[in-house]
Amino acid sequence: xxxxxxxxxxGVFVDAFGAGWxxxxxxxxxxxxxxxxxxxVFLGLWWALSGGEQLASIMKKLLFLGFWMWIxxxxxxxxxxxxxxxxxxxxxxxxxxxxxPSLFDPSNLLDYGLKITSPLLLKIVxxxxxxxxxxxxxxxxxxxxxxxxxILAWQVFFAxxxxxLIVSVVxxxxxxxxxxxxxxxxxxxxxxxVSSGVKLMVLSFIIAVVEPILxxxxxxxxxxxxxxxxxxxxxxxxxxxxxxxxNVASGLLSGSPSLSAQSAAQMGxxxxxxAATAVGTxxxxxxxxTAAAAGAAGGAIKMASAVKTGAEIASGAAVMGGSGKxxxxxxxxxxxxxxxxxxxxxxxxxxxADFVKNHHKQGMAEGFRNTGGSFHKAPGWAAETxxxxxxxxxxxxx
Numbered sequence: 001x002x003x004x005x006x007x008x009x010x011g012v013f014v015d016a017f018g019a020g021w022x023x024x025x026x027x028x029x030x031x032x033x034x035x036x037x038x039x040x041v042f043l044g045l046w047w048a049l050s051g052g053e054q055l056a057s058i059m060k061k062l063l064f065l066g067f068w069m070w071i072x073x074x075x076x077x078x079x080x081x082x083x084x085x086x087x088x089x090x091x092x093x094x095x096x097x098x099x100x101p102s103l104f105d106p107s108n109l110l111d112y113g114l115k116i117t118s119p120l121l122l123k124i125v126x127x128x129x130x131x132x133x134x135x136x137x138x139x140x141x142x143x144x145x146x147x148x149x150x151i152l153a154w155q156v157f158f159a160x161x162x163x164x165l166i167v168s169v170v171x172x173x174x175x176x177x178x179x180x181x182x183x184x185x186x187x188x189x190x191x192x193x194v195s196s197g198v199k200l201m202v203l204s205f206i207i208a209v210v211e212p213i214l215x216x217x218x219x220x221x222x223x224x225x226x227x228x229x230x231x232x233x234x235x236x237x238x239x240x241x242x243x244x245x246x247n248v249a250s251g252l253l254s255g256s257p258s259l260s261a262q263s264a265a266q267m268g269x270x271x272x273x274x275a276a277t278a279v280g281t282x283x284x285x286x287x288x289x290t291a292a293a294a295g296a297a298g299g300a301i302k303m304a305s306a307v308k309t310g311a312e313i314a315s316g317a318a319v320m321g322g323s324g325k326x327x328x329x330x331x332x333x334x335x336x337x338x339x340x341x342x343x344x345x346x347x348x349x350x351x352x353a354d355f356v357k358n359h360h361k362q363g364m365a366e367g368f369r370n371t372g373g374s375f376h377k378a379p380g381w382a383a384e385t386x387x388x389x390x391x392x393x394x395x396x397x398x
Contacts, residue, residue, distance in 0.1 A: 006153060007107040013161050020168025021076050031175035032072060039065065039178045065178060072174045079167050083197045090201035094208025103204050104160065106153035112214040113149030116231065117142050119219040141228045148235035155242040159203055163196040199249040203242065210238045 047058050071078065087103060120142050127135035170189035177186030217234065219227055
């Protein structure tokens with residue numbers, strides 16, 4: 001794997017950002033001339049209106065304008081010296097003696113990770129088909145360890161880019177420091193450079209401390225889970241330190257600590273929560289779909305049960321009537337209805353109600369044919385009931 005591409009890309013960006021000051025220099029000089037002239041004119045008017053007094057204040061203001069002029073025109077060199085001094089301070093605090101190559105060579109940090117995980121990668125390749133679980137553990141461990149080194153290299157890469165980007169563009173804001181009412185813009189610009197420098201100092205200190213550790217980490221020939229966990233914990237802790245370097249730098253400037261195990265646990269908890277949310281969403285979707293399918297199936301079963309119950313009621317009425325032909329007809333209707341219901345369930349996948357609605361006439365016709373096609377003669381008890389009702393009606397009218 002060619003890891004030097006990260007350092008080469010960093011060099012390309014640094015060269016491009018380094019040309020930013022030169023490209024802005026004409027505009028910076030124009031702003032210096034305009035704003036400095038305005039300030040000098042107002043200073044002369046104020047001195048003239050004061051009757052030539054306040055000479056000490058005038059000299060103090062002229063010294064400030066000259067000092068600020070030197071800062072604006074020499075800003076790239078001053079910023080470079082300031083940043084290198086902070087990086088050297090971080091290196092010395094971490095036990096180093098000079099500027100180490102890793103801070104400006106993030107590919108070197110990736111090389112540490114590849115060197116450490118090379119035995120683990122060979123172990124993954126040698127795992128057989130019968131050891132899929134063990135191979136999966138090795139693969140996930142390899143990804144986690146390499147991800148820690150990638151985070152470390154990326155953090156160094158972006159911190160250096162941020163510094164050169166700030167130095168390239170803040171020069172346009174520095175001339176506003178000549179005027180009292182606009183000098184807050186130049187103060188913000190210098191504050192950004194200082195903040196970026198403190199961040200690089202923190203990263204330089206972290207790298208100076210962890211480089212001897214990274215050089216000493218290695219896997220044995222017989223890799224165990226204990227070794228994997230040890231390397232994973234160490235690399236994860238280093239990646240967490242590098243990831244929180246901006247917060248540490250802000251804490252140094254503001255006087256408040258920002259690095260703790262609680263913040264690391266919160267980051268891990270947020271990642272676990274996001275994973276759990278995704279899994280829960282998928283599971284809830286599956287449960288909802290299953291519940292909907294079960295509800296539809298339950299509704300179809302209830303419809304089929306209603307058809308069967310209606311037919312049984314009709315059959316019971318026929319038995320109570322004592323009419324053989326009528327009872328046979330109802331039995332036929334019952335059989336036809338049951339056949340229609342069962343056929344509907346099998347043919348429509350549970351949409352019994354629609355099927356029965358569209359085919360109930362076929363079921364009635366089938367029941368009529370099962371009785372021999374004749375049940376037009378009413379039973380005797382029905383005829384006697386009708387005659388009794390008619391006589392009562394006639395008596396009431398008379």
